[in-house]
Amino acid sequence: MKNLLALITLLFFISVHSQTLLLPDRVFDGVEVHENWSVLVEGNRITQVGVRGSLQVPSGTVEISLKGKTLMPGIIEGHSHILLHPYNETSWNDQVLKESPVERSIRATNHVRESLMAGITTMRDLGAEGAGYSDVYIKKSIDQGIIPGPRLIVAGPAIVATGAYGPKGFHDGVTVPLGAEEASGNDVISTVRRQIGNGADLIKIYADYRWKTGAASQPTFSIEEMKLMVETAKSAGLYAVAHASTAEGMRRAIFAGVETIEHGDGATPEIFELMKKNNVALCATLAAGDAIAQYSGWNKSSDSEPSRIIEKKKSFKAALDAGVEILFGGDVGVFPHGENYRELELMVEYGMKPIMALQAATAVNARVFHLDNLGLIKTNHLADLIAVEGNPVKDISMMRDVSLVMKDGVVYKNVN
Ligand SMILES: [Zn+2]
Numbered sequence: 001m002k003n004l005l006a007l008i009t010l011l012f013f014i015s016v017h018s019q020t021l022l023l024p025d026r027v028f029d030g031v032e033v034h035e036n037w038s039v040l041v042e043g044n045r046i047t048q049v050g051v052r053g054s055l056q057v058p059s060g061t062v063e064i065s066l067k068g069k070t071l072m073p074g075i076i077e078g079h080s081h082i083l084l085h086p087y088n089e090t091s092w093n094d095q096v097l098k099e100s101p102v103e104r105s106i107r108a109t110n111h112v113r114e115s116l117m118a119g120i121t122t123m124r125d126l127g128a129e130g131a132g133y134s135d136v137y138i139k140k141s142i143d144q145g146i147i148p149g150p151r152l153i154v155a156g157p158a159i160v161a162t163g164a165y166g167p168k169g170f171h172d173g174v175t176v177p178l179g180a181e182e183a184s185g186n187d188v189i190s191t192v193r194r195q196i197g198n199g200a201d202l203i204k205i206y207a208d209y210r211w212k213t214g215a216a217s218q219p220t221f222s223i224e225e226m227k228l229m230v231e232t233a234k235s236a237g238l239y240a241v242a243h244a245s246t247a248e249g250m251r252r253a254i255f256a257g258v259e260t261i262e263h264g265d266g267a268t269p270e271i272f273e274l275m276k277k278n279n280v281a282l283c284a285t286l287a288a289g290d291a292i293a294q295y296s297g298w299n300k301s302s303d304s305e306p307s308r309i310i311e312k313k314k315s316f317k318a319a320l321d322a323g324v325e326i327l328f329g330g331d332v333g334v335f336p337h338g339e340n341y342r343e344l345e346l347m348v349e350y351g352m353k354p355i356m357a358l359q360a361a362t363a364v365n366a367r368v369f370h371l372d373n374l375g376l377i378k379t380n381h382l383a384d385l386i387a388v389e390g391n392p393v394k395d396i397s398m399m400r401d402v403s404l405v406m407k408d409g410v411v412y413k414n415v416n
Contacts, residue, residue: 018043019058020411022404024066024387030073030363030376032355033393039071041383044409049377064414066387066404072358073375074121074384074407075399076365077150077340078329079262079283082108082115082123082138083131086335088295093167096130096179105134112142112149114338117413119402121384122374123150124329124365126204126241126262127158130179136199148412151384153369155241156200157181159191159229161220164209180206188225192232203233205258207242208249217266219249226256239370241283247271254280260327260368265289265315272322281325281368284316286346287339288331316350326352327368328361341399354396383409 020041027037027049040048040055048055083104084095095104115123128135139152158180165180183191192203205226208217221229230240234257242253245265253261254274260281267275267282275282293306305313319326330343347357366375373382387404405413 019061020406020409021055021057021061021063022066022071022385022387023052023063024069024071026070026391027377028070028072028358028362028393029378030366031359033070033391037071039377039385041385041406041409044383046377046379046381046383046385049379064404064411069387069389069403070391070393070398071377071385071387071404072392073362073366073377073381074150074386074405075119075340075361076328076369076371076375077115077120077123077332077361078260078327078365078369079285079331080115080123080125080329080337080340081127081129081331081333082111082125082152082337083128083134084333085111085337086333087292092129092179096167096177101131101134104131105138108134108138109141109147109149111333111337112138112147112152114336115332115340116148116150116405116407117402118338118340119386119388119399119405120150120340121386121405121407122153122366122369122371124153124155124202124369126155126243127180128154128156129158130177132157133198133200139199150407151374153201154199155202155204156195156198158204158206158243159183159188159195160206160209161225164206164211164220166213168213180204185225186228188221188229189232192229193236196233196236196238200238202238203229203240204262205229205240205242205253207244207253207258208246209243217246217249219246219252221252223252223255226252226258230257250275254278262329262331263288264319265312267315267319269318269322272319272324275319275324276322279325281327281364282319283327283329284312284319284347285329285331285343286312286316286350287342288334290342290346291335313350316347316352320351325364325368326356326360328357328365341397344396344399348396355393357396358392383407 022039038052135154142149160180162184241260242258244250245263385406392398
């Protein structure tokens, strides 16, 4: 029913205006808050921004009143998996083994629509998890206007060291559809090139993983192997990111030249120093850890915090104190698509100022992901804009209800 309503809203509100004047109470431009500002959009660009009444508004401009609301850049989700759905519905193993890429892609069409309706206008999707290049084809479907969804930046299958990834637990005669593409030694070069040729926008490397089910993570690729992958990606104009949760995996990935580290749970103070020195940003994926702890039986309202959560809080605070660049990315897909706000709330709960969390979700993610014309409300930037009730800088939970979504100058949602 919720989905049906969303679809009706969507069909009703999709409309292209050549000029739209947005009149909120305030504008968060990706950096700071400006009271009483308004924004003019012409075509798919922001053309004027400033104090209400000071803009040169052409005749025939459509006005959208956003009384009581804050207008801000569309949110840039830094770590999603559109081809996964919550593990408390179906385990990761069963999704990879029992749901066909067709079924997973059909589910993904719902996931990208839910994301857009939640104010996510750009999404960095970090691995199809066994669904091949379905992310590339879903991106193409969105770009062609076949289905609504955010601008996608996709990793394709992602790359794991031979033998390191799952699903595991089968004898060696069983061919298992792995959750990522395996490579080792010099073969990593052809693997990167193939993934780029097939449409990957970036290369995701698993710098560590649990080699055996239930075991602790251990490093996988050598520095040399990761360097080859990073250099191959860079020479094609792309960048590489690393899944890493061990200090050694992170250290190797940093020296190899990746631009972002995903998860980063086991980082030491030395690792955070190295990240800062080498301009490597951290996507901490707090919401995934929080969701998984709850799936394993943690009742947030009555139980004390499990040790993994306590450790993650400490580690996030240490990253903040060390001045590591923090990204917004929750590993959404582990928890429901469209609930991306969970990461923002946890970033604040774990010690970040709300305005910093909002900057991470807009201007910082745009800069780190090389999205030169997104993440800011600024003249000539693309018109990806959202509105929320009240002031999210004062109360981050306002991000739960996004009432206006505009992507590329097109209004996809406008509810009061
Ligand atoms: Zn992930």
